[in-house]
Amino acid sequence: MDTPGYHEFADNIKTLLTSPPPFLYIRDSNTPRITSYVLNSILASGENLRYAHVDAIACFTPRLIFDGVLNALARWSPRWSDGCANWSKEDASDEAYNTSLGSFMRGLRDIRSDATSTGKGKAKAIEDAQMVILIENADRLTAMPNLMVPLTRLAELSQLDTSLSVIFLSRVRWEDIRPPLGASPDPFVVDVQPLTKDDATQFLEANYLRICAENPCDAYDPSFLPLYKQFVSAVVSINFPFTHDPNELAYVIAAQWPHFIGAALREASDEDALPDEPTRMRLLRSFTASMTTAFESLYPRETHAADWVEGLSTDTNASSSSLPRMHKYILLASYIASSNPPKTDLRMFGRGLDERGKKKKRKGGGGARQGAGKVAKVPQRLIGPSSFPLDRLVAILGALVEENEEYRVEVHEGMSIPGEWTDMEVSRVGVLGTISELTRMRLLQRTTAVDKLDGPPVLKCAISYETALEYARELGVPLVDLLWETA
Amino acid sequence: MAVKRKASTLEAPNLKRRTRSSGAVVEPLDSLPATPTKVIRTYGSGRTRTVLAQTQRENEADILEGDEGSREIPHENSIDSESGSEDELMLSPSRPSRNARVTRTGTPSSRRVMESVEIITPSKRAPRIYPSRSSRNLSETPDSSSRLPSVQQSERSQTPEKSPHLTSPKMNMWAINPAASNARYVRPCLNMQKRAILRALQSLPDTRADEGDEDEEQPRNETVMQQLDDLLKATVTRGEGNSCLLLGPRGSGKSRIVERCIANVPQKPIIIRLSGWTEYNDRLAMREIAHQLFQQTGTAYNIDENDPDAAGEDSPFLDTIETEQNRLLLPPPSHLPALISTLPTLSRPTIVILDSFDLFALHPRQALLYCLLDTVQNCRAGSGRSALAVIGITSRLDTTNLLEKRVKSRFSGRTLRTAHPRVLNAWTGLVQEVLSTPLSGNEDNEEHVETWQSSWKANIETFIADDAVASLLREVFAVSKDIRLLRHLLMGLVLQLTEASPYPSASHLSAVISAQRLRLQHGELHALPYPSLCLLIACMHSRTAGHDTFTFEMLYERFIRQVRASTAAPVQVNGGSIGMVRCPRPVMMGAFEEFIASRIFVCVMPATAVVSKEFIKYRCTVEFDDLRKAVARTGHAHLKRWMNKPQ
Structure with a gap:
């Protein structure tokens, strides 16, 4: 099958593969998976050609790459029954090919020479056969520095010269992963052109026919194709600006199509016929809203297609909203501690004996005035929470609780200073236990090592502004007034 | 506005065309109009008169039959120059019409004759001077060639003439x-x-640099080849121990020279090829030497079979039986000197090729180089032992300085320099x-x-x-x-x-x-989806504000602010706002992660578990100018405005 938008690329690659350069770099920053598929189908259909396709994500050690390449080039598949042995030359091989680069290259040479001993007719074929090694996600090879350079000069090092060609496929530019000091020869670079809207639409339509052919079911029937085309063009026109990846669009469409075709068949006057044009337009209009919502929840994979169809959405906050009151106070205090500079605590929470309840905040509004030529400070909530020692958290927690909680027990013996009771409450072991519990729940983050003894533990807030606002509303805390920088 | 056709032999009612502005019906008098030079137009007193000289056309008719391509070009060009005007009636169809072409090929050339056409039309414009073909320069020609495929669909026979350098006289000859x-x-x-x-x-x-290279009687590479050839022959035939270094820039033919010289050697020597990239420590090099010796001589060179740490220690998947077999081939590192010293005892001379020689100098204690060069030095001609030659290949200029003193004193110091043409x-x-x-x-x-x-x-x-x-x-x-x-x-x-x-x-x-060669930094920015472009623009504004590094939250904040500003105007078209399209945070996050994957955003701080992903700081590798051009190319008005907005 010819993939839409890849005609020119496929032509070029086919021409190149007749006598390929030793090192080819294909860069596709948009749809590398489709490019990989196209390359595979070209290589598989190539005459007199043997190829190995390895993914550098899956093959994350040199040994895995060696095995993958050699088995694929020798067209050998390891079988469970004989111990999943890798390919090896028939006559008394004395070493494994995957131990080092040297043995790997010997393996490559052996694959070429092996056929001569096994069969006469086949021998000729493999002697002239072009060997191609396609490495997908080649940017991951940077994790294996000893392997990267030899792979790029493999044809020269293995002395297979023109009969071996290495193709890297990556979404990263070659300049970004090139080994230093010019150790690798520069590749012949082929850029894959990004897909257009029409290409994406054609891709999706071809996809439909493929599904119909491979696993036909009620919703996927070739007779629905005209309606499917209309549906696809509607979805593409809405969602194409947000992603150009046909696979993502296909996922969104697959979630909705059975519903759409179901509704369409219900609307149809005749049993077997598709609805007429006005009905189709009305249906499409009624589905427009759900096309957007489907994309917004399915593209980031906030939920999966089956759940989305059920109308379920996994609520991430479900567990945290049922927290006890003290937990929420601690989280709020941590949010404040992470957002406000430590110097401002006294102004925000400091209460003398006489001025209880009065809030001191600097007048004049806004943050620091920005002088000419000075770089404006980025608000703390944009650069992430800052860390704070445990003592500060407890102090802020005390002030919060003191101001917002009413106690039934008014007077205690020996406690004359206002707030002394609260201070005692918040420094109880239970509170400290709660803090470590919240740390385990990752609602607080501990930035110092657990086994560190000197100094107080340093923590960091891990809840978002929205969550903090919600807790504040529940507890009746005026959070916005307590933050130094206004949002 | 009216058009009268006075005389035309062309009978093709289906070729009626309507001009866009006036709606007047113009009959395409000839689908294949004359070249602009052959059209005589008189402008004046509100009447335009076009006369096609019959005689000229008849003279041409014969030539044209076999030569459609050369006719085609002025045709295209004249359309180019005409298409801008709305008032003028186009005598030639604005597009090459398929029907017209069929008609033309079907009718004999004598029927195409048209005597004159009188068009009664008020002329508002000054007479236009048609650019002659010769005045078109090369830079314009790709435009005309880019239009050509559509022409070709109707008639494929013009293909060879469609080369972009139409102006070259040679081309016309071939056309x-x-x-x-x-x-x-x-x-x-x-x-x-x-x-x-x-x-x-x-x-x-x-490469043959014979012309224009008089100051040098022989190309450098040939000299080098001669020298290396002599050196190897001396080793093979006379039993000399030799060492040399082949030094030259990348792609200047070092390996090619070595391969050719080896192929020229009269007696077949044992060749050991090592590369600094594959054998990155002495242990690997030793194993490789042992392997290659085994392959070329058929004997395993094992030094001590009882050594417990013999081999296989970095291959944990090998079971013991295989290890026993392997030990025959793989000597332990401590036996390096012993292994190398067996080289002169072999029946044939040995040539050791060290590719990326400079990397071997970085091995600890340069043990391999020391052993090799020491053996070379101890080779005595006529002692009955086989000789050894060591050829180093490198492109690093200071390689000899990398050698330790004891190694350097054993190296002959012979350096052969290759060069580019x-x-x-x-x-x-x-x-x-x-x-x-x-x-x-x-x-x-x-x-x-x-x-x-x-x-x-x-x-x-x-x-x-x-x-x-x-x-x-x-x-x-x-x-x-x-x-x-x-x-x-x-x-x-x-x-x-x-x-x-x-x-x-x-x-x-x-x-x-x-x-x-001159690869653009980021070529396909214009094809990025909308959220990605928004992120990049936000990046640029963040950079202008003095924040070269940014978090996702910073960019998203800028985007939200911009959306809010653009939708602030209470204008609605068809019930929808005309401001920028909103984009939910997870979708933006998806675009952000795509950028990280394609390394357009580069992380500037070590990723730790304690920083959540929207607060990790990144740097953008896209330059302002590239993005400006890309945004202009997308033609997205909102993005363009945002891009150019001072902040």
């Missing part, structure tokens, strides 16, 4: 060639030619040689292949002689003399050729230079 117009064979011939050239590119011939002629000669690779024998439709080859050859000559091509090559040559770069350029050049423009030209070459 007239009637056989070349047989375009059905262009495609297979072109494909065959492409394959032939690609095959030729796999094994480039030596020094004059451009070497390149142009190579380009010509490769591009004019003959097609291999093909029995069927041989005459077409011949025709193709002759026209291809002529076009290659034009290509080589082109000043623009020469200056492009000179530019590249001035920057890099690496022959591999030239190979890539030629490869790209050949791949660019299509049926529509089957011959290479200067514009092809400059395109391939920008694709292979």
Whole structure:
């Protein structure tokens, strides 16, 4: 099958593969998976050609790459029954090919020479056969520095010269992963052109026919194709600006199509016929809203297609909203501690004996005035929470609780200073236990090592502004007034 | 506005066309109008009179039959110049009409005669002067060629004439060639030619810098080859121990020289090839030496079979039986001197080739180099032992300085320097040689292949002689003399050729230079989806504000602010706001992660578990100018406005 938008690329690659350069770099920053598929189908259909396709994500050690390449080039598949042995030359091989680069290259040479001993007719074929090694996600090879350079000069090092060609496929530019000091020869670079809207639409339509052919079911029937085309063009026109990846669009469409075709068949006057044009337009209009919502929840994979169809959405906050009151106070205090500079605590929470309840905040509004030529400070909530020692958290927690909680027990013996009771409450072991519990729940983050003894533990807030606002509303805390920088 | 047709023999009612502005019906008097020079137009007193001189047309008719392509070009050009005007009635159809063409080919040429047309129309404009063909310069021609494929669908026979350098006189000569117009064979011939050239590119011939290189009697590489040849022969025949270093820039032919010299050696020596990239420590090098010795001599060189730490320790998947076998081949590192010292005891002389010699100098204590060079030094001619030669290949200039004193004193210090060709002629000669690779024998439709080859050859000559091509090559040559770069350029050049423009030209070459050598930082920014472009613009504004590094939250904040500002105006069109489209945070986050994956955003701080992903700081690698051009190219008005908005 010819993939839409890849005609020119496929032509070029086919021409190149007749006598390929030793090192080819294909860069596709948009749809590398489709490019990989196209390359595979070209290589598989190539005459007199043997190829190995390895993914550098899956093959994350040199040994895995060696095995993958050699088995694929020798067209050998390891079988469970004989111990999943890798390919090896028939006559008394004395070493494994995957131990080092040297043995790997010997393996490559052996694959070429092996056929001569096994069969006469086949021998000729493999002697002239072009060997191609396609490495997908080649940017991951940077994790294996000893392997990267030899792979790029493999044809020269293995002395297979023109009969071996290495193709890297990556979404990263070659300049970004090139080994230093010019150790690798520069590749012949082929850029894959990004897909257009029409290409994406054609891709999706071809996809439909493929599904119909491979696993036909009620919703996927070739007779629905005209309606499917209309549906696809509607979805593409809405969602194409947000992603150009046909696979993502296909996922969104697959979630909705059975519903759409179901509704369409219900609307149809005749049993077997598709609805007429006005009905189709009305249906499409009624589905427009759900096309957007489907994309917004399915593209980031906030939920999966089956759940989305059920109308379920996994609520991430479900567990945290049922927290006890003290937990929420601690989280709020941590949010404040992470957002406000430590110097401002006294102004925000400091209460003398006489001025209880009065809030001191600097007048004049806004943050620091920005002088000419000075770089404006980025608000703390944009650069992430800052860390704070445990003592500060407890102090802020005390002030919060003191101001917002009413106690039934008014007077205690020996406690004359206002707030002394609260201070005692918040420094109880239970509170400290709660803090470590919240740390385990990752609602607080501990930035110092657990086994560190000197100094107080340093923590960091891990809840978002929205969550903090919600807790504040529940507890009746005026959070916005307590933050130094206004949002 | 009215049009009267006074006399025309063309009877084709289906060819009626309507001009856009006036709606007046104009009959296309001839689908194939005369060249602009043959049209006489009189403008004045509100009447336009067009007279086509019958005699001229009749004279031309014969020539034109076999020569459609050369006629086609002025046709296209005249349309170009006319299409801008709305008031003027177009005597020629605005597009080459398929129907018209069919009619024309069906009717004899005498029927196309038209005496005159009188158009009664108020002329508002000054008479237009049609640009003559010769005044069009090269830069405009790609435009006309880009329009051509649509023409070709109707008639394929014009293909060979569609080369972009239409102005070249040589081209016209070939355009007239009637056989070349047989375009059905262009495609297979072109494909065959492409394959032939690609095959030729796999094994480039030596550069011959014979012309214009008078100051040097012999190219440097040939001298080096001679010296190395002598050296190896001395080792093989006279039993000398030799060491030398082959030094030269990348792609200057070091390995090629070594391979040729080895092939020239009279007696077949044992050859051990090591590379600093694959054998990155002495242990691997030892194993490799042992392997290669085993393969070439058939005997395993094992020193001590009882050594417990013999081998297999870094291959945990091997079971014990295999380890027993392996030990025959793999000596432990401590036996390096013993292994190397066995080399002179072999029956044949040995040549050790050390590729990336400088990397071996970085091994601890340079043990391998020391052992090898020490053995070389101890080789005595006529002692009955085999000789050893060590050839180092490197492109690093200070390699000898890297050697330790004890190693350096054992090294002969002989350094052979290879070099790139020094004059451009070497390149142009190579380009010509490769591009004019003959097609291999093909029995069927041989005459077409011949025709193709002759026209291809002529076009290659034009290509080589082109000043623009020469200056492009000179530019590249001035920057890099690496022959591999030239190979890539030629490869790209050949791949660019299509049926529509089957011959290479200067514009092809400059395109391939920008694709292979002067690669744009980020070429396809304009094709990015909307959220990605928004992120990049937010990045630029963040950079302008002095924050080179940014978090996702910072960019998203800028985006939200911009959306809010653009939707603030209470204007609605068809019930929808005309402001920027909102984009939910997870979708933006998806676009952000795509950028991280394609390394357009580079992380500037170590990723730790304690920082959540929206607060990790990144740097953007896209430059302002690239993005500005890309945004302009998308034609997205909101993005353009945001891009240019001062903040």
